[in-house]
Every structure is written in C-alpha cells, then in structure tokens.
Amino acid sequence: MAQEEKVAWIGLVVGIVTGVVYGVVLAARAAGGPLVEAPYVDAMLWSIGIGIIVTAVVTIVVAILTRRDGQGTDVRDRQISARAEHTARAVLVIGALAALVLAMLEADHFWIAHALFLGFYASAVLEGITKVALYRGGVPAW
Amino acid sequence: MVKPTRVENRIRALRFAHGELTQADLAERIGVTRQTVIAIEQGKYSPSLEVAFQIARVFGVPLDDVFQYPDGA
Numbered sequence: 001m002a003q004e005e006k007v008a009w010i011g012l013v014v015g016i017v018t019g020v021v022y023g024v025v026l027a028a029r030a031a032g033g034p035l036v037e038a039p040y041v042d043a044m045l046w047s048i049g050i051g052i053i054v055t056a057v058v059t060i061v062v063a064i065l066t067r068r069d070g071q072g073t074d075v076r077d078r079q080i081s082a083r084a085e086h087t088a089r090a091v092l093v094i095g096a097l098a099a100l101v102l103a104m105l106e107a108d109h110f111w112i113a114h115a116l117f118l119g120f121y122a123s124a125v126l127e128g129i130t131k132v133a134l135y136r137g138g139v140p141a142w
Numbered sequence: 143m144v145k146p147t148r149v150e151n152r153i154r155a156l157r158f159a160h161g162e163l164t165q166a167d168l169a170e171r172i173g174v175t176r177q178t179v180i181a182i183e184q185g186k187y188s189p190s191l192e193v194a195f196q197i198a199r200v201f202g203v204p205l206d207d208v209f210q211y212p213d214g215a
Contacts, residue, residue, distance in 0.1 A: 002177040074174040076187055138146030138186030 001069060004022050004077040005135040007059050008084075012128030013054045022047040036110045044117060080134045083142070090129035095119010147188040151211045154183050156201045163200075172196040 022043055030038040063071060096114040151194075157163040165183070169176040172193060176178045181187035189197070 002175055025146065070175055070177075072175050074178050075190055075193065076174065076178040076181065100151070138184075139188070140146040140180065 001066075002069050002073075002077060002135065003063060003066075003069065004073055004081070005132070006062050006066065008128055008131035008135065010058050010062065011131060012125065014051055014058065014120070015124050015128060018047045018051040018054075019085050019125070025097040036108050040110060040113070044113065076139065080131055080139060083134060083139070084127045084130035087130045091126050092119050092123040095122065145185050147185055148211065149188045150185065150212060151182065151208055152210075153179070153197065153208060156203070156208065160201055168197070168200060171200050 007045055025043045025047075026035065026040055029040070029043070095115055095118055096117065099112050102112045103113055145200060153168070157168060165179045166176045166196070169179045172179075173196070174189075174193060178187065178189075182189050190199065192205055194206075198208045
C-alpha cells in the first residue's frame with residue numbers, strides 16, 4: 001500500500017471517530033434539552049486538536065512500522081490528492097455558504113459554528129473516501 | 143466492474159522478457175512508487191505521457207509496444 005494511501009485511511013478513520021465522539025459528547029451535554037444550549041466550544045476545539053495530533057502520530061508510527069513499503073510519493077499520489085480535494089471542495093463551500101446565510105439571519109453562534117464545523121468535517125471525510133476509492137478502484141480519466 | 147482506463151499494456155510481459163525485472167526495479171528506474179507500477183500494470187491508472195515514454199525507454203521498445211488503445215475504445 002502506498003504511503004499516501006495509508007495516510008488517507010488513517011485520516012478517514014480518525015476523522016470519523018473524532019466526529020462521532022464529538023456528536024456523542026454534545027448530545028450528552030445537552031442531556032435531552034435543546035442542543036443549542038449545550039456548551040460546545042471546548043469539545044469542538046478538543047475534537048479538532050485531537051484529530052490532528054492523533055492523525056500525525058499514527059501516520060508517523062505507521063510510516064516507521066511499514067518503512068519497507070517505501071515512503072515516496074509520485075505523480076499518481078499528487079493526481080489522486082488533487083482529484084479528492086476537488087471533489088470535497090463543494091462540500092466545504094456549502095458549509096461556508098450555510099454559515100454565511102445563518103450569520104445574515106442572525107442565528108445563534110452555535111449554528112454558525114456547527115455549519116462551518118460540519119462543512120470542514122464532511123469535506124475532510126469525503127476527501128478521505130475519495131482518496132481511498134481512487135487508490136483501491138483506480139483513477140478514471142478526468 | 144468498469145475499468146478506470148481503456149489503455150492496455152504489456153508491461154508484465156516485457157518485465158519478464160527483460161530478465162524478470164521486478165516492479166520495484168522498474169519503479170526505481172522511472173521515478174515512481176512500486177504501487178504506481180502495479181496500478182499501471184493492472185490498468186487502474188493511465189500514466190502520464192512522460193512516464194509512458196520512460197517505461198518504453200527502459201525496455202528499449204517503441205511506446206506502442208508497451209501501451210495499446212484498442213479500436214472502438
């Protein structure tokens with residue numbers, strides 16, 4: 001497996017897990033009450049920070065453990081990365097537009113923050129899925 | 143399942159005809175990863191024109207001895 005494919009798998013799994021854990025923590029804090037009243041800022045920051053750190057640490061550990069597979073990247077890795085970023089960008093834009101509309105409507109900060117968070121999160125997950133699909137299934141002509 | 147590329151290749155046969163050149167050796171000589179050579183051989187990835195020429199040069203054959211694009215494709 002190419003090093004960049006391993007990174008894609010790691011990012012995808014860590015991303016899904018941290019997102020689900022954040023959702024569970026938020027639901028627990030709401031305790032059946034309105035979600036908008038649940039304190040979310042620290043949990044959101046922790047989920048982002050832990051996601052980045054765990055991804056980096058696991059990537060380094062896996063790279064060391066599987067160094068015989070080779071560590072290089074090449075033109076195919078760059079093409080797959082560009083294709084995945086292109087695919088995921090639309091989701092990111094939708095999240096940003098949703099946040100913009102919510103801000104214009106003077107919605108609660110909770111919803112604006114979560115529109116942005118969900119946009120980043122869904123785009124990262126979609127990027128990971130796209131990368132894995134391209135590595136496993138092949139790269140069709142664009 | 144639809145193949146990602148309709149470009150066909152004879153890399154595997156050419157590797158064996160050239161002293162059983164390994165995928166890793168070929169990858170090193172053309173400056174890509176072994177996984178990319180595997181993907182090209184399996185028809186999962188169409189290499190750039192530059193990489194295609196490099197592969198042909200390793201085997202000392204014209205480009206269309208390595209890659210084919212079937213009629214009607």
